[in-house]
Amino acid sequence: MDIACWALFAAALDLLLGFTGLLSFGHAAFWGGAAYAAGLIAVHWGVPFPVAVLGGALFAAVLAVPIGYLSVRLRGIYFAMVTLAFAQMVYFVVNQWRDLTGGENGLQGVPREFFGMDLSDPFFFYYAGLPFVLLGLFAVWRIVRSPFGRVLVSIRDNPARAQALGYPVERYKLLAFVLSAGLSGLAGGLYAISHGFASLHEVYWTTSGQAVMAVVLGGIGTLWGGAIGAALIVELNDYLATAGFTETGLVTGGIFVVIVLVFRRGVWGTARDLIAARAARRSPAAGTDSAAAQVEAPDRQEVTAR
Template identity: 50%
Template sequence: MTDATISAAAKGRFLTLEMALILIGIALLILAPFHFYPVFLMKVLCFALFACAFNLLLGYTGILSFGHAAFFGGAAYFTAHAVKEWGLSPELGILVGVAGATVLGLIIGFFAIRRQGIYSTMITLALAQMFSFFCLQASFTHGEDGIQGVPRGHLFGFIDLNQPLNMYFFVLAVFLIGIFIIWRIINSPFGMILKSVRENENRAISLGYSVARYKLAAFVMSAALTGLAGGLKAIVFQFATLTDVSWQMSGEVVLMTLLGGIGTLVGPIFGAALVAALENYLATSEFPVTVITGIIFMVCVLVFRRGIVGELYASRFGKKLESTPEN
């Protein structure tokens, strides 16, 4: 049996394991609201989708953004305003948020992809900070108070989202749709090109690919999916505030993704659940949350270079998968 055959078999087992974990996770999520607090679970799902959308850009395209809070918080503001002031239904309000985040992603991505490395990252941070200042001054955001009392309303006109279980299963459905879209992207020919750009951008250029277009497309897709998470969050918690567009929010999604494991589908979900659970626990204690999360970030960078899930995958499939050709 050749090395290529062994590598292909290892990659097949890797994908089978990841799919099995996803199916087990779905089953657990269906049962979870009957045993745990639904609002906490909805928070985990919103941030897990946020982290997976961010991972599409960092883990599969190799672009580090410190401006994703602009898409997350921007969508939260747009959704909250559309539902509360315009009287739109929750599903239409979320679509407004996604559209707004997509436009922001197109604008920020247009400038960010023209540089590489730390310069690209700093562009995303600078533009996101500009948007944060805009949200502070704009009249429709209500400044430091934010948009409060956003009505959950009725899904499709007849499903009352004020009922916790109805709200939870709506969030779960949106989360699963978002994860399926991400899975479909990364396992498509388009996704393979993104991976080739991540591994060797010059090689991708030499093969004739318009790298700038692919990077911009990935940026916009990541922003749109982040907007889906942000809009959903505004409906769940019924408010949108400056915290949603702050640089700390951008740092938090980086932590979630790195902690779970970049370049994996399950990793960011695990990282988001871990960070949300930790914050929920520390909120009732005297320990400062930011200090603890900072320590966790340093430990993750020093000990779990691939993230927790990434290290587990690497310990089982790492050497074989590394020898598997991407194209």
């Protein structure tokens, strides 16, 4: 379930980073904000967990409107720093509002209510929550494949030309920012319901960094590469934690450096390019064989006729 949630989180961030060209270090605010929102809805209202998860996603999307409106006017490192500053503001509010969020203790005892069904077993909850992840991934794929996604790519490559063609660049960036935040919130809310609690770590800036690392490891702009990067990070952290190794950031950071230096397109991006190059090398040979077969065909027909 952790891999599925982080895969959706990485895909949502890749929608903004890989297809819009905006590097955000503040997506922990939407992941963690939705985690707390979904947990509070489930605790105080006792609604089924799908309602709580969707409520968390809606909260993340609404939170992204003012943040995105003030951030998309900036570019490059300035955009990244402003989103990081807003995320730290959300972290401060969550930490100080102890009566509501639990402060340093986090929000505990989040139920998994689903019309009286017992979903306390992670095995059953996995199959109950997986459709939300698949729905979110399908939404990202559909956005990228739509005309709206093509405009986002044009803005990423040449915003001045997109503006000259009549597209409101800042409005498209804001909409992409809100969609990315909402999908990140969907993943964060499901993550909190799955674990039964929401902690301050969910809104801390390192969570944004881990999501960015998953996208870079898998391949920026590949969409599905983020899922591979998320699986690698989650499995590696789990393995190191169970082995008693405390400095997990040292190992993951070293792997990140190696990937950036050796596989600049990420794991999935590099594999895709290698497959495409191999197919391109084979295609001329295949074309030559087919041409030779066409030349030999009349001779074979003549021999058969004789």
